[in-house]
Amino acid sequence: MSEVLELPVHSIAHSRAGDKGNVSNVSLITYNKNGWENIKVNATESKVLEIFKHLGATNVTRYELPNLMALNFVIENALGGGVNSSLRLDRHGKTLSSYLLYHLKLKVSLDMLPDNSPYRVQFKRGSNYD
Amino acid sequence: MFNYNRMSKKVYIGCGAGFAGDRYDASIPIVNEFKNIKDPKYLMFEVLAERTLAIAQQFRIQDKSKGYSPYLDFYIEPILEDCLNHNIKIISNLGAANPIGAAKRIMEIANDKKINKPKIAVVLGDDILNYMSEHDILNSPTMEGLDIKNTQITAANVYLGAFPIADALDKDVDIVIVGRSVDSALALGPLIHEFKWKPDQLNMLSSGTICGHLLECGAQVTGAYFADPGYKDVPDLYNVGFPIAEFHENGEFYITKPKNTGGTVNKATVTEQLLYETHNPSQYIVPDVIADMSQINLSEEEENKVLVKGGRGHKKPSHLKATICSESGYMGEAEMSYAGPNSLPRAKLAIEVIEKRLQKIGLQGKTRFDIIGAGSVHFSSEEDTSYQNNFDGDYRIRSAGFFEKKEDAEQFVAETYSLYCSGPSAGGGARTSITAESSTASILIDRKIIEPQVKIEIIQT
Numbered sequence: 001m002s003e004v005l006e007l008p009v010h011s012i013a014h015s016r017a018g019d020k021g022n023v024s025n026v027s028l029i030t031y032n033k034n035g036w037e038n039i040k041v042n043a044t045e046s047k048v049l050e051i052f053k054h055l056g057a058t059n060v061t062r063y064e065l066p067n068l069m070a071l072n073f074v075i076e077n078a079l080g081g082g083v084n085s086s087l088r089l090d091r092h093g094k095t096l097s098s099y100l101l102y103h104l105k106l107k108v109s110l111d112m113l114p115d116n117s118p119y120r121v122q123f124k125r126g127s128n129y130d
Numbered sequence: 131m132f133n134y135n136r137m138s139k140k141v142y143i144g145c146g147a148g149f150a151g152d153r154y155d156a157s158i159p160i161v162n163e164f165k166n167i168k169d170p171k172y173l174m175f176e177v178l179a180e181r182t183l184a185i186a187q188q189f190r191i192q193d194k195s196k197g198y199s200p201y202l203d204f205y206i207e208p209i210l211e212d213c214l215n216h217n218i219k220i221i222s223n224l225g226a227a228n229p230i231g232a233a234k235r236i237m238e239i240a241n242d243k244k245i246n247k248p249k250i251a252v253v254l255g256d257d258i259l260n261y262m263s264e265h266d267i268l269n270s271p272t273m274e275g276l277d278i279k280n281t282q283i284t285a286a287n288v289y290l291g292a293f294p295i296a297d298a299l300d301k302d303v304d305i306v307i308v309g310r311s312v313d314s315a316l317a318l319g320p321l322i323h324e325f326k327w328k329p330d331q332l333n334m335l336s337s338g339t340i341c342g343h344l345l346e347c348g349a350q351v352t353g354a355y356f357a358d359p360g361y362k363d364v365p366d367l368y369n370v371g372f373p374i375a376e377f378h379e380n381g382e383f384y385i386t387k388p389k390n391t392g393g394t395v396n397k398a399t400v401t402e403q404l405l406y407e408t409h410n411p412s413q414y415i416v417p418d419v420i421a422d423m424s425q426i427n428l429s430e431e432e433e434n435k436v437l438v439k440g441g442r443g444h445k446k447p448s449h450l451k452a453t454i455c456s457e458s459g460y461m462g463e464a465e466m467s468y469a470g471p472n473s474l475p476r477a478k479l480a481i482e483v484i485e486k487r488l489q490k491i492g493l494q495g496k497t498r499f500d501i502i503g504a505g506s507v508h509f510s511s512e513e514d515t516s517y518q519n520n521f522d523g524d525y526r527i528r529s530a531g532f533f534e535k536k537e538d539a540e541q542f543v544a545e546t547y548s549l550y551c552s553g554p555s556a557g558g559g560a561r562t563s564i565t566a567e568s569s570t571a572s573i574l575i576d577r578k579i580i581e582p583q584v585k586i587e588i589i590q591t
Contacts, residue, residue, distance in 0.1 A: 014362060014398060016355070018407030021274035021572070027405035029398065054510050063411050067427050067440070068401045074409045080510075082274075084181065084569045087461070087498035087530040090507040099508045118360050 002109045003123055009104040011119040012112040013039060015097035022082040024052075024093045026100050029070040031114035036069035042106050048073050051103045052096070056080065073100075141324045142171040143317050143341070144374045144388075147205055148348025150177045154204040156348065156372045159388035161212045163374065170324050173213060174316040175205050175222035176346045183310060184285040184455035184568045186227035197228030198307075202235055210236070211245045214304060221295060221316045225252060225307040227285065232307045233589040247590065248305050251298035255584035256287045256310040258452055258575065267454060270573040281456035284568060288452040288580055291417030292338070293329070295319025298586045310453070312416045314342025317375065325379055329446070335419040336443030337381040340426065343414065344385055344403050344438070348372050351385055351403040352434075353393030366392025382439040384431065395434040413444070415451075417577070420444040449574040458569040462531050462539035464546030464562040465502070468554070469524040476554040477501050477525045483553055484529055487545050493538060497531040526559075532567065539564050 009028065012035035017026045028043055030036040049060040057078040062071055079093045080086035090096075110123050142164065146157025157173055164171045177199050190197025199205075202224045213220055225232040229252040240247050258267060267286050290308065292315035298306045300323060308316075318338040321327070327334045344351050349370045357364040364370070371391025377383040387395055404423060408414055414421040422442040429437045468477040481499045488497070500506035503525040529546045533539040543562035550560060 010361070014356075014358070014402065016402040016406050018405075020407060020409070023274075023409070025405070025407065025409055027402065029401050029405070031398075056510065061410075063409075063424075065405075065411055065424060065426075067425065068397075068404070070401055070405060072405050072408060072411060084567065085458070085532075087496065087532065088507065089500060089502070089528060089530075095507045114361075 002111070004107045004109050005122060006105050007108040007119060007122070008102045009039065009043065009106050010101035011108050011117065012106070013101070015101050017093055017095070017097040019079055019083060019092045022077050022079045024075045024078040024096055026073045026075060026097050027070055028073065028100065029068065030112075032112065033069065034109070035112040036066075038106055038108070038112055039071060040064065043071055043104060045073070047104060048075065048100065051100060052078050138379045139324070140169050140379070141321060141377045142167055142169055142374060143320060143345060143377065144171070144173050145176065145345040145348050145372055146173055146209070147175040147177050148346060148350060150179055150182055150199065150201060152177070152348050154201070155208060157205070157209050159371055159391050160374060161209050161216070161218060163388040164218050165212070165216050170320070171217070172219045172221055172320040173209070174345065175220070175224060176313045176316055176348075177201060177205070178223040178226055178310065180453055180570055181455065181568055183227055183287055183453070187285040190227045190231075195231050195234070197226060198232035198235060199224040199226050202232055203239065206236055207239055210239060210248070211243060214246060214248055219299070219303075219320065220305040221320060223308050223311055223316065225309045227257070227309065229254060229307045229309050230587065230589065233305075236305060237589065237591065249303045250305040250307060250589045251301055251303040252587050252589060253290065253294045253298055253306065253308040253311070253584065254587060255294070255580065256290050256308070258286045258288050258580075259283070261583050262286075262575075262579070267573065270452075270575055273451065273572040273574055281569070283454055283456055285455040286452060288450050288575055289417060290580075290584060291315050292318035292322055293418060294584050294586060296322035299323035301586065301588060303588065313346035314339045314416055315418070317342030317345050318418065321377055329418070332419050332443030332445065333441060334381050334443075336421040337383065337441035338377070339414065339416050339419055339421040340404070340423055340438065340441045341375050341377055341383050344400060345373050345375055347403060347406065349393060350406065351399055352387045352395050353399050356399050356402060362398070364392070364394050368392065381441065382437060384435050384437055386435040395436055396430055397428045397436060400428055400436045400438065415447055417446065417450050419446050448577060450577050450580055452573050452575050454571045454573060455568050458567045459532055459534040460536050460539035461565045461567050462533065462542040462562070463528065463565070464543040464560065465526050465528045466546055466549050466553070466557045467524070467526045467559040468557055470556070471522055473523045473525050474501070474504060476556070477504070477527050479554045480527050480549055480557060481529070483549065484545050488542070491541070493541055495531045495533040495538060495542065497529065497542070500528040502526040502528055536564065
């Protein structure tokens with residue numbers, strides 16, 4: 001059986017965050033088919049809502065783009081009022097993509113990583129990310 | 131196999147700016163690339179953020195000839211002569227609150243450079259204050275934003291579509307200047323003009339919109355805003371090439387970039403930009419069509435060249451979105467650093483001092499405090515911001531507050547600045563700033579009210 005580690009989703013996907021009013025959208029784009037099968041099942045609306053709840057998020061809607069092996073999360077009320085009324089340093093929530101990439105932890109196998117991923121080293125050691 | 135590369139018409143569109151602060155020299159490699167291309171070619175500049183128009187309106191009120199983008203000269207001056215000489219048409223929302231003023235300024239630039247005067251079209255009709263009463267504007271259905279019922283409007287502009295830009299190009303002009311249009315229309319307009327698309331060719335309009343959406347943020351599709359060293363490497367990011375679309379008449383198009391530039395174009399960069407600021411990918415709403423990206427297919431045809439196909443379109447919306455801006459007081463921001471042994475407790479004490487001082491002097495406003503280095507952009511101010519407690523740390527406190535009166539914002543930042551002599555040990559590097567704030571709301575307006583007001587004016591002298 002192949003080795004499985006719990007890793008940040010950063011190991012198998014990349015992301016960009018956009019803003020419209022007080023709504024943030026955060027994409028999750030996998031590097032390959034195996035990664036896609038993983039996030040399709042395990043990157044759920046409720047997990048993402050839990051991750052952004054402390055910022056005020058009230059609802060998350062998930063859209064699937066199988067052709068692109070990507071998900072798009074639309075996160076409501078996550079921006080402290082939005083670019084014109086937020087006191088946050090990052091008024092657009094541009095850095096929220098990085099927050100999701102680290103805080104969403106999934107069970108990951110080697111065949112989900114891109115070819116030159118630094119995460120591969122951890123599989124040789126067999127140790128967990130943290 | 132049908133080789134449309136040789137047989138069908140194609141149109142090139144480059145994007146020289148993706149926001150008002152983008153690099154002024156980014157379009158030069160695109161223009162150089164275009165010099166060797168015989169097909170129709172266009173250069174778009176997208177420089178108008180949501181709030182920029184409110185600022186531009188203020189400039190126009192102070193000086194009737196102003197109110198266009200203050201960056202116009204920086205973007206246009208370096209490439210105007212080459213564009214006119216090589217039949218590269220310029221499409222831009224540099225017009226902001228005064229598209230005619232922008233056209234006149236371009237004429238002056240041509241005059242100063244002693245080159246032939248361009249023929250410029252401006253699209254008018256986005257400024258709804260010209261034909262809707264404040265009462266009607268404030269009572270329109272609100273999509274998002276603050277309650278605007280009791281505010282003083284500083285700008286109100288509807289997002290126009292691409293057909294007015296195409297109509298302007300039909301008049302055989304060199305440059306089209308608009309105020310507020312959807313960003314993607316800067317690309318869709320030339321495509322409608324070149325391929326003579328009709329309003330019911332929804333799949334074509336959708337593909338053109340998706341093309342514009344991919345171009346409108348400049349280098350965000352060619353490897354910028356993408357690099358994550360070791361994980362997603364991008365060559366020569368400092369020299370990133372801005373995007374060029376090569377659009378074919380069957381609705382398929384390539385995204386690429388000029389030769390000898392940095393950056394990278396691949397499926398990953400294109401997918402990130404495709405979903406940027408997108409909500410439901412099946413319903414990307416612009417005035418001309420509801421674009422459906424859910425069936426989009428990407429393939430890497432050659433290095434730095436991605437083929438995009440599969441755009442589908444649905445019927446255009448009955449209502450158009452307008453952004454209403456109003457003044458909303460001032461934001462004060464101030465920062466101070468604490469580093470070295472026991473720095474986190476000193477930073478926390480600094481915030482405590484500010485909060486108690488605000489209470490003591492009775493300064494009221496909405497405030498927020500962060501400790502940069504111990505959790506700022508990823509935290510809410512309500513929680514304990516310390517998720518790491520490095521004894522020998524390097525932290526920076528940040529205070530931010532909204533106030534109606536400028537003097538109150540000034541007093542607020544002074545309470546951080548005064549920590550120099552009255553705060554915890556060894557604070558340094560204080561910086562303060564005050565910014566006039568503007569709040570925005572989005573409303574929906576029946577397009578039947580808008581469409582008769584859209585006009586094209588030609589400026590030749």
